[in-house]
Amino acid sequence: MQTPTAESSTPSSSTPGVARVIRLHPQDDVVISLGQLVSGTPVPSEGITVAGLIPPGHKMATRAIAPGTPVRRYGQIIGFASQAIQPGQHVHTHNLAMGDFARDYAFGEEARPTIPAPAPATFQGIVRADGRVATRNYIGILTSVNCSATVARAIADHFRRDIHPEALADFPNVDGVVALTHGTGCAMDSEGEGLALLQRTLGGYACHPNFASLLVIGLGCETNQIPRLLATQGLQDNERLRAFTIQDTGGTTKTIARGIELIREMLPAANAVRRETVPAxxxxxxxxxxxxxxxxxxxxxxxxxxxxxxxxxxxxxxxxxxxxxxxxxxxxxxxxxxxxxxxxxxxxxxxxxxxxxxxxxxxxxxxxxxxxxxxxxxxxxxxxxxxxxxxxxxxxxxxxxxxxxxxxxxxxxxxxxxxxxxxxxxxxxxxxxxxxxxxxxxxxxxxxxxxxxxxxxxxxxxxxxxxxxxxxxxxxxxxxxxxxxxxxxxxxxxxxxxxxxxxxxxxxxxxxxxxxxxxxxxxx
The missing domain is CATH 3.40.50 (Rossmann fold)
Structure with a gap:
């Protein structure tokens, strides 16, 4: 049993006046239209005639299908006929529905060794000090809670090339400053799975090699406290990662100003990169x-x-x-x-x-x-x-x-x-x-x-x-x-x-x- 592909699919002839369809598997009960099909158009490859209007990309039955019968595409069950379907008719939500059926998981039975390529492909990547490889070179701003989203975006906007081209003019190797904000971080169980998942997500971004450095900004009183966020993810406030809150900094205006200044300090190091040949x-x-x-x-x-x-x-x-x-x-x-x-x-x-x-x-x-x-x-x-x-x-x-x-x-x-x-x-x-x-x-x-x-x-x-x-x-x-x-x-x-x-x-x-x-x- 193979994963479905179209590599061996069979398109019909492109003869004018003949329906263009594609058959994906010999056992399929349907073919796929490659253009809008109108009633009466012949489908010689299937020995049927189109019965009704069938839009591009939709399914057409190739045989009579009784109610309750499984319908196959890719050689696999995609649903069950909810009413009788005649050859040439459109197969869609009006006559095809979900149903239960057994699946054979056959764990690992088709696993095969992968033969390595004889010569490794390469690309021009950015190698970080710890050996990780980046495809981009950003400075990021993450928020611990939705309440700090506005200040994060204001800081990032200060460095937008389309608004303030001079802000990054001296740093051509920096792809940009981006603020990644979200709508949560508070009003949630402080010991629950949801907070742990959010912290894992933020931690993954904080460690991502495509960030040369970043800020983490909070409000101060949220459930997702920054010290705990950093501790659970094995992170520390350092020259690459600076974390602070609006409440501790003294409000919105001071927080924006502080964020802008910290990013200015980060830019020279972020810009001091070069791409080099690395394996795929x-x-x-x-x-x-x-x-x-x-x-x-x-x-x-x-x-x-x-x-x-x-x-x-x-x-x-x-x-x-x-x-x-x-x-x-x-x-x-x-x-x-x-x-x-x-x-x-x-x-x-x-x-x-x-x-x-x-x-x-x-x-x-x-x-x-x-x-x-x-x-x-x-x-x-x-x-x-x-x-x-x-x-x-x-x-x-x-x-x-x-x-x-x-x-x-x-x-x-x-x-x-x-x-x-x-x-x-x-x-x-x-x-x-x-x-x-x-x-x-x-x-x-x-x-x-x-x-x-x-x-x-x-x-x-x-x-x-x-x-x-x-x-x-x-x-x-x-x-x-x-x-x-x-x-x-x-x-x-x-x-x-x-x-x-x-x-x-x-x-x-x-x-x-x-x-x-x-x-x-x-x-x-």
Whole structure:
């Protein structure tokens, strides 16, 4: 059993007047439309005729499907027919629903050794004094609580190149000063899991190699006290990390002034860096998909998976996340677990999510979103099967909880929600120095301090929103490129981005507002 990819998919003929569809697996009950299909259009490859209107990226039945019968895409179950479906009909939320079925986890049965690349790929990284490698060189401002967000942003704004170009004119090697604020830090259990998770997230950012130095600013009376935050994360106030509060400093105006002065003192040392050649094994890439569509699991996600396989062969690390968005497809990962214990850790996180949803009166199938459904995805099972294609084909070597430091090399999993800003925040806290983000609907997202690289699933999106996209994977659907070919190009592009080339989201200034730690505690 293999992770779904589109590498062996079968597009139909492009003959005028004939429906263009793609079949992903011989056992599938559906094919995917490559354009809008109208009733009466023949589909010679399937021996059927279109019955009704089928939007681009949506599913069409290839056989009669009785109510209650499982429906397959990628050779896997994506749901069960809620009513009779005839050949050629649209298959979507009106006639396809979730259902329970057994999954064979087969822990580690498909794990295989990864053959290292004969010669290591390299990029131009920034080597810190302790040996860690950065892809960017920022000065950061973290807040212990929402109450200090305004002063943090005011300090960062003083150094914005688009507003005050003179502020960093003498420091060209500094990528910028960013304030990463959030909406929590108080009114929570001081001994609870929620505060510990927030502190772990802030600690991960404070230690991130993409920060040359940083400030930590609090109000003073919050639950998330700075001395305890520093102590729990093994941090100390020093020349690289300065921590203080508004109340101790004497109010807003004095705090802003103090923050500006401290950053001015940090700038010369932050600027005294140079990039040097380092192996790709220092890359830790967070994998994200948002605004997914029916093409995500056919084009952009498999392309990213091909690049991940290359990254792992070169000794690097990829972090798959978004636990609710592997739900129903987790058995394809447990089979690739390097050890049975790794596979069991993944299942434990799935069970936690089931219990978490039950406690809160939610359902795992509240995903896909409205945009996902408009793009052709019907159930979370279908979304998950396409989503794990980002993970390529190598072994799953470790499973981490949210924002835990990622120390293993290879493909790992981090437990996060499916909401992209929260998920990517956990990945960066864990050490990701680059984010890869696939989208079919046109997600506008960036991440600081780690650059985010955006992959469009289809050419229509690329042409409509190329201002936000870095790579067009729609060429896969058009038969102009292959997945291995575009995966190799993506891998090289990631090395270029890691070497300092700016991504589209960086050009637009995305990143500060997208810092969203996962809040799971009761707010009182």
């Amino acid at each position: 094994s220092y890359l830790i890439v967070g994998l994200q998909c948002g605004g997914s569509d029916g093409y995500s699991g056919i084009s952009a996600n498999p392309v990213l998976g091909a690049a991940v396989d290359l990254l792992v062969q070169h000794g690097g690390t990829a972090i798959l996340s978004e636990t609710p968005e592997i739900y129903g497809a987790e058995h394809l990962l447990t089979r690739r677990a390097q050890t049975p214990d790794v596979g069991r850790k993944l299942v434990e996180r799935i069970r936690w999510w089931e219990a978490h949803c039950a406690r809160n009166g939610a359902a795992m199938n509240n995903n896909p979103s409205s945009g996902n459904k408009a793009g052709g995805l019907t159930t979370v099972l279908e979304k998950s099967l396409g989503g794990i294609a980002k993970a390529g084909s190598t072994n799953l070597v470790e499973v981490y909880e949210y924002a835990q430091p990622v120390q293993a090399h290879g493909l790992v999993f981090m437990d996060t929600p499916g909401y992209d800003p929260i998920s990517a925040t956990g990945q960066v806290a864990g050490g990701a120095n680059l984010i890869c983000f696939t989208t079919g609907r046109g997600s506008a997202y960036g991440c600081a301090p780690s650059p985010s690289f955006k992959l469009a699933t289809n050419t229509a999106l690329w042409e409509r929103q190329s201002d936000d996209m870095d790579l067009n994977c729609g060429e896969i659907l058009e038969g102009r490129r292959t997945i291995p070919e575009l995966g190799a190009e993506l891998f090289q592009r990631l090395l270029d981005i890691a070497s300092g080339e700016r991504s589209r989201s960086e050009c637009h200034g995305y990143g500060q507002q997208e810092f969203v730690p996962w809040q799971i505690s009761v707010v009182v």
